[in-house]
Amino acid sequence: MSLWLQRSRGDQAYWEVAAANFKHAIGLSSELVMEHLHCFIQSDIGYENSINVMLKDLFKLLVSCVAEPTESISRVGCSCIR
Numbered sequence: 001m002s003l004w005l006q007r008s009r010g011d012q013a014y015w016e017v018a019a020a021n022f023k024h025a026i027g028l029s030s031e032l033v034m035e036h037l038h039c040f041i042q043s044d045i046g047y048e049n050s051i052n053v054m055l056k057d058l059f060k061l062l063v064s065c066v067a068e069p070t071e072s073i074s075r076v077g078c079s080c081i082r
Contacts, residue, residue: 001025005064008073015070023076026065030080033058 004022008014015022033054040047065077 001029001061002064005061005068005073008068008070012070015073019070019072022073026061026076026080030058030062 001022004018004025008018036054037051040051059081062077062081066074066081068074068077
């Protein structure tokens with residue numbers, strides 16, 4: 001997904017084609033990370049490193065979305081952070 005964000009730099013027309021797929025993918029990814037986070041917390045086996053890496057990568061991606069000049073992509077990033 002970060003490749004989608006990199007490809008869009010300087011090309012507003014890119015999001016006209018890719019926005020719907022990107023929004024769907026980022027929403028599903030956020031949901032997947034949260035489901036895994038709940039499973040790891042309940043298992044109590046010591047997945048702290050995995051949890052930290054997943055959350056760090058997800059927040060980096062969401063912050064990149066929020067910083068995107070295209071309003072619809074920025075709004076998706078904000079929504080997923082909530």
